[in-house]
Amino acid sequence: MKICVLVKEVPDAAVQKRIDTGTMRLDRSGENNLNPFDTHAIEAAMQLKEGGDLQVDEVVAVTMGPGSAQRALQKAVALGADRSVHLCDDALVGSDVCATGVALAKVLESESPDIVLLGQQSDDGECYTMGAVLADHLKMASLTQVVNMDVEDGKLRCERQAEYGYDTVALSLPAVIAVGDAINEPRYPSLKAIMGAKKKPLDTKSVGDLGLNPAEVGEAGSKTTVVALNPPPAKQAGEIIEDEDTAETVEKIVAWLDERKLI
Amino acid sequence: MAGILVYALHDDEGNFNKNSLGALSEAAKLAGELGTEAAAVVVGDVSDEGAQGLGKYGVTKVYRAKNVPEGLAQPIVDVMAKVINDDGFSYALFGGGLLGFEIGAGLTARLSAGVTMEVTAVKVADGKLVCERPILQDSEVADVGYVSEPGIIIGRLNAFDVKESGGSAEIVDVDVELSEWSSKAELITRGEQRGADVDIEAADVLIGGGRGLGGPEGFDACEDLAGAFDNGAVAATRAVVDAGWYPYAAQIGQTGKTVAPKLYLAVGVSGAIQHKVGMMNSETIVAINKDANAPIFEFSDLGVVGDLNKIMPKLTAALKAKKG
Numbered sequence: 001m002k003i004c005v006l007v008k009e010v011p012d013a014a015v016q017k018r019i020d021t022g023t024m025r026l027d028r029s030g031e032n033n034l035n036p037f038d039t040h041a042i043e044a045a046m047q048l049k050e051g052g053d054l055q056v057d058e059v060v061a062v063t064m065g066p067g068s069a070q071r072a073l074q075k076a077v078a079l080g081a082d083r084s085v086h087l088c089d090d091a092l093v094g095s096d097v098c099a100t101g102v103a104l105a106k107v108l109e110s111e112s113p114d115i116v117l118l119g120q121q122s123d124d125g126e127c128y129t130m131g132a133v134l135a136d137h138l139k140m141a142s143l144t145q146v147v148n149m150d151v152e153d154g155k156l157r158c159e160r161q162a163e164y165g166y167d168t169v170a171l172s173l174p175a176v177i178a179v180g181d182a183i184n185e186p187r188y189p190s191l192k193a194i195m196g197a198k199k200k201p202l203d204t205k206s207v208g209d210l211g212l213n214p215a216e217v218g219e220a221g222s223k224t225t226v227v228a229l230n231p232p233p234a235k236q237a238g239e240i241i242e243d244e245d246t247a248e249t250v251e252k253i254v255a256w257l258d259e260r261k262l263i
Numbered sequence: 264m265a266g267i268l269v270y271a272l273h274d275d276e277g278n279f280n281k282n283s284l285g286a287l288s289e290a291a292k293l294a295g296e297l298g299t300e301a302a303a304v305v306v307g308d309v310s311d312e313g314a315q316g317l318g319k320y321g322v323t324k325v326y327r328a329k330n331v332p333e334g335l336a337q338p339i340v341d342v343m344a345k346v347i348n349d350d351g352f353s354y355a356l357f358g359g360g361l362l363g364f365e366i367g368a369g370l371t372a373r374l375s376a377g378v379t380m381e382v383t384a385v386k387v388a389d390g391k392l393v394c395e396r397p398i399l400q401d402s403e404v405a406d407v408g409y410v411s412e413p414g415i416i417i418g419r420l421n422a423f424d425v426k427e428s429g430g431s432a433e434i435v436d437v438d439v440e441l442s443e444w445s446s447k448a449e450l451i452t453r454g455e456q457r458g459a460d461v462d463i464e465a466a467d468v469l470i471g472g473g474r475g476l477g478g479p480e481g482f483d484a485c486e487d488l489a490g491a492f493d494n495g496a497v498a499a500t501r502a503v504v505d506a507g508w509y510p511y512a513a514q515i516g517q518t519g520k521t522v523a524p525k526l527y528l529a530v531g532v533s534g535a536i537q538h539k540v541g542m543m544n545s546e547t548i549v550a551i552n553k554d555a556n557a558p559i560f561e562f563s564d565l566g567v568v569g570d571l572n573k574i575m576p577k578l579t580a581a582l583k584a585k586k587g
Contacts, residue, residue: 014556017399024405097378098371105372126398126536127380129417132336132368141447142337144365145518147505157451161501161518162334162361164274164454165511169335172447182505223377223414228406232397235562238548242555243569250577253549254585256565260547262468262526263492263582 003045003059004111005081006104006118006130007038009072013123024226025094026124032068034075037119039186040179044149045117046080047184053151058082060111064092064104074197078189083201085111091207094219097129103217104130105137106210115156116176120145131178141171144178265412266300267293268343268352269322272362273305273333275453277313282358284320285423289385290356291321292426296387299353302326303432304343307333311434318432320425325432328439334453336365337445344373345439353412354392356385359420359540361518367417378415379407381536383422392416400558401536420517420540458510466496468526471515471542472508473500475531475552475571479508484575485530491582498522500538516541530571534559551575 011017012031020027042061049056061076061084063069073084087107095103108116116138121128128144135142148159156171160180171177189197207214215221239256243249257263267290272280290301302324303317314325328342343355343366355370357363364380371378383404384395394407394416463469470485482497489495499509501516515522517537527545532538534550534557542548543562550563551571560566567574 017402019399019403019405026399097368098375101372102375124399127378128364129368129371129378129380132365133372135337135444136340136369136372139442139444141444142365143335143448145361160361161505161511161514162454163272163280163518166455166457167334167453168451168455170449170451175447180505182502223375223409223411224379224407225410226405227393227408230404230406232401232404238560238563238566240560240566240568243567243574246569246573246577249567249569249574250581253565253567253574253578254581257526257549258585262547263585 001054001056001114002111003048003056003115003117004062004108004113005038005041005045005059005076006116007042007061007063007072007076008035008122009033009063009065009069010035010122010124017124019229021229023094024229028066032071034072035119035122037121037123037179037181038076039079040181040183041117041119042076042079042081043184043186044179046187048115048151051151060085060113062104062107062111063087064100064107070202073202075189077200078193078197079187083203085203085205087205087210089207091214091218094222095217096222096224097127097133098223099217099221101130101133101137102221103212105134106212107205108134108138110210114174116140118178120178120180131176135176138174138176140174140176142176143169143171145180146177147180147182149177149179149183265351265353266302267354267356268347269301269303269356270339270343270363270366271303271305271317272360273307273309277309279317280358280360281425282360282418282420282423284425285421286356286358286418287317287320287322288426288428289418289423291428293385293387293392297390300324302352304328304339304346306331306339306342314434315431318429319427321429322432323429324435326435326437328437331439331441332450334450335448336362336369337448338441339366340369340373341441341445342437342439343370346437347374347413354414354416357417358423359418359517363417367415370415374413376413376415377409377411378417380417381419382416383419385416400561421521456511458512461496461510461512463496463498463513464520464522466494466524468492468495468528469498469522469524469545470495471498471500471527471529471532472503473529473532474502475533476503476508477531481531482509484579488528488575488579491579491586492526500532529559529563530575532559533557534562
């Protein structure tokens with residue numbers, strides 16, 4: 001059995017993200033990191049592999065992105081993936097959700113996984129949609145925002161919060177599961193694993209390698225267009241207290257609340 | 264018909280979701296501006312009366328797929344894809360909610376359609392819909408248009424107000440054959456409540472606790488602090504509810520409750536969008552967090568950068584002393 005884990009390189013959380021107003025795309029030139037939600041997907045894959053309820057032969061990390069996105073794959077491999085696949089092509093630049101789905105589905109099809117795992121959202125785009133998009137392309141069962149997952153009778157028994165409380169859903173394989181960050185506590189990679197990550201096989205694939213139609217991906221294949229970028233409605237900035245002397249801080253908070261008759 | 268199709272979610276008792284009703288109202292308004300009509304899709308056991316009643320929100324037709332179960336996205340993708348293809352809808356609109364995200368995403372793949380999510384407003388420009396979508400932690404708002412039809416619009420929680428504008432809707436029963444893969448997920452239990460049934464919606468003051476509390480014991484300090492106010496209660500973020508630190512009934516946000524107390528005092532809450540949408544209409548927001556870069560400070564009236572373990576007990580004591 002094979003598990004594919006989708007990972008993404010995103011701007012580091014500490015970096016102020018900005019849009020390049022020329023291209024209307026995210027400026028990715030700064031410090032980048034593995035999308036935090038994806039570390040939970042990798043951990044979920046490793047727990048399935050180590051758990052023994054399913055015979056998992058291989059965990060493959062998959063990404064689509066520029067050359068630098070290799071670093072996200074290396075981190076995924078350091079966390080336990082056996083090898084990785086990098087879909088990298090200038091023709092993919094500017095892909096929206098629809099076009100990204102077409103491209104990622106194609107690379108996943110070439111791997112024929114039994115389970116596809118991914119983080120429920122990326123830290124940059126925050127679209128929450130890729131799991132359900134890929135499931136429809138791949139014709140697999142699917143659930144997103146999963147916070148608990150067990151194997152039962154060869155099925156994945158998943159829990160997640162929906163509109164009315166917790167839902168429990170059993171999915172037959174093959175399946176695409178997008179996980180939330182409450183699902184597990186990702187492990188830290190060992191120094192040995194980090195050092196060894198570069199030696200694990202990494203396949204780089206182009207649009208042509210996969211037989212993708214360039215008109216269906218990238219900006220050409222995108223069905224949405226950002227027509228303008230505006231600042232949000234102005235909100236008066238709040239007051240900030242830096243806590244240096246806690247007694248004084250508390251005094252200030254109480255006075256502030258009292259002034260507004262909130263006590 | 265080049266109209267707008269809206270999915271109306273309902274619970275096991277047949278009550279429609281408030282965000283779905285908001286989406287119906289919004290679709291009816293936009294359809295009026297576009298010179299077209301809005302329609303709803305319902306699945307499962309929905310009575311004639313229940314379906315027709317959606318006409319109140321301005322939709323003229325309700326497509327009902329009785330044989331399709333409510334509660335999981337993939338079968339509903341089959342239904343909506345068929346209705347959109349057969350009757351030529353130009354847009355599909357969803358209120359804020361997890362199923363809307365999943366169904367909208369599925370339609371994106373099935374119909375090669377553009378999708379915009381977390382939409383806070385929709386406007387008409389040159390006879391087409393353009394969505395306002397806040398991005399990068401709400402620091403910018405992108406206006407997103409569609410280059411082809413249909414376009415998929417997934418609203419942010421509480422983005423669309425419920426408005427009654429119409430009368431009764433015509434019911435169109437549809438028989439849909441489900442895709443083979445749409446029946447591979449089975450809903451075993453739906454809407455399970457976990458933990459005590461606490462009431463946070465009636466409180467004037469809410470202490471919202473997040474992961475920064477460090478553990479379930481952090482909520483003891485929150486309850487002490489809530490007790491120092493008149494009519495105070497404790498609320499929680501999704502992260503800590505999922506971790507089992509506090510009951511689900513106290514959860515604020517995307518998959519929890521929406522509240523607007525006089526004072527919302529957030530402790531150890533980072534302020535993710537999914538939490539923000541559930542409490543941003545509070546009259547006053549105060550946040551205590553040790554991370555000066557936490558997004559919650561962007562929309563707090565008073566932000567305190569510091570260690571909540573040091574500040575909270577002293578604040579509780581000071582408030583109690585003041586009340587005497």
